[in-house]
Amino acid sequence: VGGPWLPGDPHLLSPPPACNNGGGSSPWRGPRKSEPTMHISQCDSAPLLWHTDEVAAARSLGLVGALLGSLPRTPRQNVRLGRPLLLLPEEERFLGDCGALTAISQSDVGVREHARQVALYEETLERSYQEQQVLALQDRKAAVLRVDCEEDKRRRLETLERHFSFQRSALMVQLNTARVGPAHLSAGPASCAIRTPAADAKYQVFLDLRRRGFYLTSAGKFGGDFLVYPGDPLRFHAHFICVCVRADERVPLSDLLAAARLGSNVKKTLVLCSPHCHGGGVTYSSLQWSGMI
């Protein structure tokens, strides 16, 4: 393993951390063109996934992302959030390299197409109204039948059928999370993220760790680049905080100490990752503050 670090740097642990493929981590699936394409919607230059099957597919690829929206069943809480799924720039780039990405955007439709859509919508609405009317009547009848006395039942059922009316305002409508209908492909490239050397270094580290089976999420709160989980984040706590350092970068010792102390406070190991140039591997060094002897 080469020495990208300058003399006097912290002790280099050359073997990378043991890769435990147990715990349900998904095996590495290299880029294959037969992957089902995912539709990325760019909202304010952030890549979002909207469809449930796409979110599940991303999870199966080992991409965790972050959910942003309110959960439809319980919207007024922050513990569990729902779609859309925000992807990290590295995850988006990964999907792009897999060829599994298609950017979509909202495009203007012609007048006739629009009129057709409106007609379709109203027809769907009307059909839903009819169905709901029938179901509501059945519901009321079942309520009447549950009552015990026998004679009133028949009479009440008859009056119910005669006088039942289902209000339009009582109609339940569906508010779609994802856009229905065919997706309009955008003309631009799938990912428009700016490539900087720092971003390239982070992506290389992301690829390498993903190849080893780790799950990665963003670690801004912990002062690092990635949080590394040995398996699915829902089942494990993070083990490492990853800080990506380029091979030619000089890091002041005080920064390293601050990061190491921060990591030890949250019971995670700080791992310094520095990718080798032009592909190749990544060198990992872990820091653990052991205190005074």
Next chain:
Amino acid sequence: MGFSANGKQYLLPEEALYLMECGNVQVFYQDLPLSIQDGFECFLSSSSVSLQQYQVFGHLKRLGYVVHRFDASSQPSSYARQLNLPQSRGARSLKRKRSDSLVPTCSHSEAHKVPDVKRRQAEEDPTLPESRPTSSQDTLGAQSPSADSNGGRPWWITDAVASHQSHEHACRRSLCWDGVIVFPDVASLRGHSSCLASPDPSLLPGGLTVGECDVKPWTRRINQREVKMSAKDRERERREHRRKWDVNRDEKVRQCRNWAEYHQLLASRQGRRSGRPEHLWQREVTPLHDHTQPISTGELLDKISVIKSTHVLEGASRLKASEEWRICFTVYQPDTVATFKKSNPGKPFAHMCICSFTGPVPDLAAIKQLSFQSGDVQIVFAVVDAGDISFYTFKDFQLPTDVYP
């Protein structure tokens, strides 16, 4: 939520999107309902509300806060704020009175309040020295200083003892005259020769020649009778003479060449005695404090402190608004929802600034400018990191003082 204009009710884009997500509102555009994906794409952009800002908005609204867009023009002016404040700002001053008990520097019960501006009472430096007491010893100056610059014997003594010094005298006398005229004390010449020697011809103008002066007719005109004193009187005289100290015995007095210098010497002695020596108080740099005046240790430390503590709002009005840092939302407490009125919202809980971990940390200029804009409401920085939001706030801090009177 929302506002009314032109007789209609309007919703802001982030409010509409939040209500859509909660399932309370369906938004139609061109007779078609928008999905939430459409809402995200249409309503959120860098020009209206960015995705990060909407994340924070939604997070706070789900927790129950009342969140409005920040409106700088609706901020009360500082004067209006002064009128509405229940507690006075200037009650606490850093100058501690000796008689009072400890004055606390932060007496607020709310933990979130930014400490107010503390008015420092300017210390009046005793720059003007006290007027020196006039010398009362002028009357003592009746005796002329008998020492001339030579420091030796007067010129009219021409004893054989002094003859060997005559050469030195001559040398010294050849120096320029220093303006001292020494007159002979005829009465004390009793034991000496009866005539005064003639003066040095070099000192006389022109071709003047002066012979010796016979002292006898002068001594006869002086009453040289001994004063008859009784034993008690003599004892008293002796005692007084013992206490009396000949002023001419002082080396410094002998060094004075004229009356002005003697006055200066007297003045400096008087100054030193009164504690205000002139070498301290008459120069450009004077002492910070007159050591004869009482002062508490705390005040003295304040006087010698070089670094004065400052406040975050100092110089803030001169800063111009930056584009990078601006207040996005005004947040009101969730329990005030029942009493919240759009016409009278009350005091906000916080002002939100939204940034991300990849961006820069706000520098002092940004914090000053935001604090100035925000008034007395605390500023909270909501830092967005993918899905997580962390809230940070900067609090003013005064270094503790350990010295009390």
